[in-house]
Amino acid sequence: EVQLVETGGGLIQPGGSLTLSCAASGFTVGSNYMSWVSQAPGKGLQWVSVIYSGGATYYADSVKGRFTISKDNSKNTLYLQMNSLRAEDTAVYYCAGHPRKYYFDYWGQGALVTVSA
């Protein structure tokens, strides 16, 4: 059974930094595409970033230059380093594994990030 477990969410002041982690079991992070998808309270889904099995990365324009996606294959864990956080970054952040490359087959339970003074 595939499990993705996000940790690291919380309350952070505007301009601050936070790192989310996503630990995988039953699924190999290093061999698959992995993404972060956000959902602001009461809103729809927004793709944030992807990292390919080979390490290439892509970002949504709204987070480019502020967020960094990475992975540790030895720990089977995905990360999202979030810098210069803004109120509009407030959302539940899901990690998603996609063995089909471009569709999000597996999802974590989400980590809530609240950016507020």
Next chain:
Amino acid sequence: EIVLTQSPGTLSLSPGERATLSCRASQSVSSYLAWYQQKPGQAPRLLIYDASNRATGIPARFSGSGSGTDFTLTISSLEPEDFAVYYCQQRINWPSTFGQGTKLEIK
């Protein structure tokens, strides 16, 4: 960026009825479109990929069709557990984008 527009915003139906949800893309996405179901407090679940292929474990009452810019998700006979929000997603390029969602509610 490809914009996906879903309609209707809310669909009110009764169990046993047929549901038809629409997703229109601002430019062709070929058949590179997926559908997801999300229930309150839960993560989304992949239902359909490549426009018409059911994901693992998805009941046969869910079907997808379309190509290019117009896509449809059909639920042939609604079960109580099908009332949720449904999103389409395109994957022809990055950034991948989602539609704004259709809420399927019990009438």
